[in-house]
Amino acid sequence: MDSGDVAACWEANAEIWTQHARAGYDLYRDALNTPVFLANLPDIAGLNGLDIGCGEGSNTRKLAEVGGRLTAVDIAPTFIRHAQEAEAEKPLGINYLEGDGTALPFPDASFDFATAFMSLMDMPRQDLALAEAARVLKPGGFLQFSILHPCFAPPYRKVLRDEAGNVRAIEVGRYFDGIDGEVETWRFGAAPPEVKASVGPFRVPRFHRTLSEWVAMIVAAGLTIEHMAEPPIDAERAQREPYLADTLIAPLFLHIRARKGAAA
Ligand SMILES: C[S@@+](CC[C@H](N)C(=O)[O-])C[C@H]1O[C@@H](n2cnc3c(N)ncnc32)[C@H](O)[C@@H]1O
Structure with missing residues (x-):
């Protein structure tokens, strides 16, 4: 699967994804991933940042709300349109544009920081995506x-x-299968059954890499890892939303912060 096919999948997902994410059905994101990500973020007040693979912009807005001056890119025009409409309704000074994380449309050394919430693993060439993030x-x-x-x-x-x-x-397998674009189909787990039944599933091309491959790509991009997190849901929330409880047994997400030029 080439990058054009991947972009077409995301564009096809974008309308319903936006509606469902804004309805609160992306519960892993809202209840777990984003709060932990933001809690581990250094102070970004007044800093210029780039959000890579911003989707409809929910997390970009959160970064702007804590003082970052944000630019954001996504490969799917429909996500960018929804993000721009949200910006027009409630301006936070965010500049959204269509763009490919593996060929960023910015000069070298443009940003103080970059973020990528659950998007790098969706790109066929994660080595290029990391190198591009480091370059800008x-x-x-x-x-x-x-x-x-x-x-x-x-x-x-x-x-x-x-x-x-x-x-x-948690039963896992196929760890060493470096798949390139195998399409997974799913809906947001928190959507009510009738909502799930009313739409087709998202089609998400996967590009799995092992942990050591991720570390090698980060190092090759000239970045130095300084923080990692593997967030579990809190036990009380898991009682209320049992389907999030898998993250109490083994993590579903990995967070990494890496710095340019920080190696000794
Ligand atoms: C799982 S969604 C996450 C969206 C958003 N960051 C969030 O947390 O809600 C992955 C996003 O990556 C975007 N994406 C995939 N490949 C991309 C690429 N090569 N360049 C830029 N964005 C890409 C998709 O369009 C999609 O919006």
Whole structure:
């Protein structure tokens, strides 16, 4: 699958994805991933930042609300249109544009920081995406990103529950399958059944890489890892939303912050 095919999949997902994410159905994002990501973010007040693979812009807006001066790119025009409409309704000074994370339309050393919420693993050439992020960072700038956890969310992941419905274990497989564009189909788990039934599933091309491959790509891009997180949901929230409880047994997401030119 080439980058044009990947872009076409995301463009086809974008309308319903935007509606459902804004309806609160992207619960892993809203209840777990984004709060932890923001809690681990250095102070960005007054800094120029780039959000790579911004989708409809929910997380970009959160970065702007804590004082960042944001530019954001996404490959799918419909996501950018929705993000721009939200900006027009409630201006936060965010500049959204269509763009490819593996060929960023910015000069070298343009930004103090970059973020990528759950987008780098969706790009066929993650090595290029990381190199491009590093290129547009100023020396000393950082890239913070979240991805599906390479170890605990490889191409095969099954949540095993006991008879009472409690998560007992996570079964994983195909860790060493470096898949390039195998399409997964799913809907947001928190969407009510009638909403799920009313739309086709998202089609998400996957580009799985092992943990050591991720580290090698980060190092090759000239970035130095300075922080990692593997967020679990809090136990009380898992009681209320049992389908998030898998993250109490093994992580679903991996967060990394890496800095340009920080190596000794
Ligand atoms: C899982 S969604 C995450 C969206 C958003 N960051 C969020 O957290 O809600 C992945 C996003 O990456 C975008 N994307 C995929 N490939 C891309 C590429 N090569 N360049 C820029 N964006 C890309 C998709 O269009 C999609 O918006």
